[in-house]
Amino acid sequence: MSLVIWADGRLVGQEEAALSAVDHGVTVGDGVFETCTVFDGQVFALTRHLQRLARSATGLGLAAPDEQKVRDGVAAVLDEAVRARGPFDGRLRITVTAGVGPLGSGRVPGAQTVVVAVQESAMAPTSRSVRSPWPRNERSAVAGLKTTSYAENVVALADAVAKGGDEAILANTVGDLCEGTGSNVFVERGGELVTPTLASGCLAGITRALLLEWGAEAGLPVREATDGELPFSVLDEVTRGEAQLVLTSSGRNVQPVTWLDGADVAVGDVSAAARELFEKLCRERLDP
Structure with a gap:
């Protein structure tokens, strides 16, 4: 199964440009993320992951992400993946960046980008x-x-x-x-x-x-x-x-x-x- 990607409210193709070239997550790595396990097309421990995502954002000096927006993105990629593949095991990644910003380390207050992606995968036993x-x-x-x-x-x-x-x-x-x-x-x-x-x-x-x-x-x-x-x-x-x-x-x-x-x-x-x-x-x- 290829990647299913949702970026700021819409599903996008794997090769499709979805972020600004000057998104602070791209230029200086200014963002936070969570990687979650997917069992049978459902995310494991999502509440705990969203709580840690908020803690990481706050620790980095970013506003806590809009939880409902993130959950909407999670639902969108899972629905699309299950529709195409049926129930599956895999990994889901939630990424939140400081959004469009200058080329240096300074931020634009209030900006934020949210990306969710999911892909089928299997865990090694050792x-x-x-x-x-x-x-x-x-x-x-x-x-x-x-x-x-x-x-x-x-x-x-x-x-x-x-x-x-x-x-x-x-x-x-x-x-x-x-x-x-x-x-x-x-x-x-x-x-x-x-x-x-x-x-x-x-x-x-x-x-x-x-x-x-x-x-x-x-x-x-x-x-x-x-x-x-x-x-x-x-x-x-x-x-x-x-x-x-x-x-x-x-x-x-x-x-x-x-x-x-x-x-x-x-x-x-x-x-x-x-x-x-x-x-x-x-x-x-x-x-x-």
């Missing part, structure tokens, strides 16, 4: 990950915000792909485990799944939060780390077979890592149980 040589800056002005300024992630992911992986794992500037370029990370140690706190600079992932909530509900030992509990060097334990690694995101759900920096690594028992739990509940609870 990941091949690589440690990134570049850190995440937990003190950045945009730390924890899901912005369209994604160049650091693009470079880090390209490096990982060149080394045989599909995700790059980043430390922060003080040497703690932080996140992937598009995922949160959990480490299985001592019979527990432990994830870095948001203070590490990682994104407040929707899948991360749901795994913490659903894991606690189901009695799985899943929790946030304490200060200093997950240094980046914990990945050495993973390659030695003393710990296991899991990625979470809307494009991965709960995805065990089976290869890290060239070494095959095992899937932990808690990791496997967490994946099974999430795969079950995400289709039962569409908007948790």
Whole structure:
């Protein structure tokens, strides 16, 4: 299925010009976005994604997007995609930019552009990950915000792909485990799944939060780390077979890592149980 795109109130073709050449999202990456999972033609956890979209916009100094306008765009692309393809699994992206602006960093107050796009896709069951040589800056002005300024992630992911992986794992500037370029990370140690706190600079992932909530509900030992509990060097334990690694995101759900920096690594028992739990509940609870 080709991309179905809605831009500021109308469906547009994949090759059709839909944004101004001086949209601030294009010229300086001034915008925010959400990527959502689609199950059987319906968006998973849309309310949580829209809440985070508003938080990211506010954190970037933009007005919170018009939620009804965004929901209208979501409905339009899903209706068109289902009409053409029938119920499908895929990914939906919502992008909100600061709209038409000057060539520099200044903004035009009140301007805003909204784009929604959807495409059929499938999730891989496991990941091949690589440690990134570049850190995440937990003190950045945009730390924890899901912005369209994604160049650091693009470079880090390209490096990982060149080394045989599909995700790059980043430390922060003080040497703690932080996140992937598009995922949160959990480490299985001592019979527990432990994830870095948001203070590490990682994104407040929707899948991360749901795994913490659903894991606690189901009695799985899943929790946030304490200060200093997950240094980046914990990945050495993973390659030695003393710990296991899991990625979470809307494009991965709960995805065990089976290869890290060239070494095959095992899937932990808690990791496997967490994946099974999430795969079950995400289709039962569409908007948790």
